[in-house]
Amino acid sequence: MTYIVNDNCIACKYTDCVEVCPVDCFYEGENMLVIHPDECIDCGVCEPECPADAIRPDTDPEAEKWVEFNRKYSEMWPVIVTKKDPLPDAEEMDGKEGKMDLFSEAPGEGG
Template identity: 50%
Template sequence: MTHVVTEACIRCRYTDCVDVCPVDCFHAGPNFLVIDPDECIDCAVCVAECPVEAIYAEEDLPADQTHFIEINAELSQQWEVISRSVGALPDADDWKDKTGKLDELER
């Protein structure tokens, strides 16, 4: 099993989760983070660190977020590994409580 970053991260990209990851499985895109399912060791340390509750164990994903399993797998192969936190996106606080953000995902 692996952990998955879901829609809540889009346009926020808080990186608190990155600092606690023992295996550097996070990858950063323009406005979203993903987890490489081949690198994740399922430790769950990142879950509690996410201020927008965007990270789930694969088996706990809400039904409307299961498509993010594929999105994480795909984009983790395209984006660079991030191993240290960086500041959130400038307007992250404006987006953190919004839903229906999939169209905002920049690939």
């Protein structure tokens, strides 16, 4: 099993999860995070830290498509290990539908 980040993270990008990850498997895009599925050790400590409920186990019924999505972008984006402020409209965007339209492939700063 592994954990994934889904589209609930888009336009929010809370980073509470990266501080608790013991293996630094989070990667930062411009407006979301992903987890490298081969680096995740399935500890689950990140899942309850996400205010947007964007981190799910790969056993979740909707998670299958997100495993490869997370893999793809974790290989393109820089690792993130330090908590940062969420995006400016995070509270407003939390829970919104159709956020894939807002997704950016651009990398974040990492760090």
